[in-house]
Amino acid sequence: MNDFSAERLFEGPIADEYEMLKRVCPQAAEMSRRVGEFVAAWTPPVGSGTLDVLEIGCGTGVTTLNLLHSRSDLRITGIDNAPAMLDQARRNLASDLEGERLRLVENDALSYLRRAPAQSFDIVASGYALHNFLEGYRRQVLEEVFRILRPGGVFVNGDRYALDDTLEHLRRTQAEAGEYFRIFLEMGRPDLLEQWIIHLFSDESPDHVMRLGPALALMQQIGYRPTAVHLREGVNALVSGVKP
Ligand SMILES: C[S@@+](CC[C@H](N)C(=O)[O-])C[C@H]1O[C@@H](n2cnc3c(N)ncnc32)[C@H](O)[C@@H]1O
Numbered sequence: 001m002n003d004f005s006a007e008r009l010f011e012g013p014i015a016d017e018y019e020m021l022k023r024v025c026p027q028a029a030e031m032s033r034r035v036g037e038f039v040a041a042w043t044p045p046v047g048s049g050t051l052d053v054l055e056i057g058c059g060t061g062v063t064t065l066n067l068l069h070s071r072s073d074l075r076i077t078g079i080d081n082a083p084a085m086l087d088q089a090r091r092n093l094a095s096d097l098e099g100e101r102l103r104l105v106e107n108d109a110l111s112y113l114r115r116a117p118a119q120s121f122d123i124v125a126s127g128y129a130l131h132n133f134l135e136g137y138r139r140q141v142l143e144e145v146f147r148i149l150r151p152g153g154v155f156v157n158g159d160r161y162a163l164d165d166t167l168e169h170l171r172r173t174q175a176e177a178g179e180y181f182r183i184f185l186e187m188g189r190p191d192l193l194e195q196w197i198i199h200l201f202s203d204e205s206p207d208h209v210m211r212l213g214p215a216l217a218l219m220q221q222i223g224y225r226p227t228a229v230h231l232r233e234g235v236n237a238l239v240s241g242v243k244p
Pocket of ligand 1: 081132
């Protein structure tokens with residue numbers, strides 16, 4: 001597929017009013033918090049100094065902020081390909097951007113990863129971004145993440161991971177769509193309702209859907225060992241994989 005226009009889901013009303021995600025999907029912010037918690041508790045390989053962290057799909061900076069607060073020995077690069085999201089991140093993280101601990105880069109995740117040197121990061125973190133990727137693209141991203149991690153480095157992702165029980169997953173998605181209608185119609189915002197329903201269709205399409213079992217199997221296949229699921233709540237999970 002060469003036309004990525006269907007992938008530009010974080011521009012227009014959804015990006016401009018991204019704060020709305022807290023109402024339609026409070027679990028996303030919770031997964032971001034868990035990513036920060038994981039990094040805070042993570043023990044780096046012996047001899048590591050300042051830890052280089054790459055955040056994929058930093059958006060408006062929700063997960064970035066949790067990473068910044070998680071520990072003081074991090075140097076974070078946040079990448080995102082949506083200018084409207086990054087503009088908000090620059091505002092939300094203005095004081096952190098003045099120092100040496102954080103930089104934000106506007107780029108496509110895979111393009112950035114392909115140019116990054118092998119073994120150049122200790123941690124690759126992400127919150128609620130990978131489920132937006134097309135399956136083939138996501139595979140390449142995970143392969144590149146593995147390449148750029150230093151031995152002993154870790155990939156951690158707090159994200160929407162579809163249930164392996166497809167019928168139960170469908171039930172939950174139907175309930176979610178119902179919630180969108182309730183919230184946005186109560187607010188008198190059919191315009192946002194339309195955008196979020198379109199977004200949900202994208203997330204749930206067979207080209208995108210990221211089921212937990214196959215996602216872990218893919219990470220194993222690429223070479224991550226061990227892989228772990230630290231938390232499973234509804235359609236969300238906190239997953240990690242170490243580069244041996
Ligand atoms: C649901 S938002 C999550 C943002 C943030 N991580 C958070 O915790 O709120 C997903 C983000 O991934 C970004 N994104 C999607 N596809 C991308 C790609 N191919 N390359 C870089 N960023 C991408 C979007 O622009 C968006 O900002």
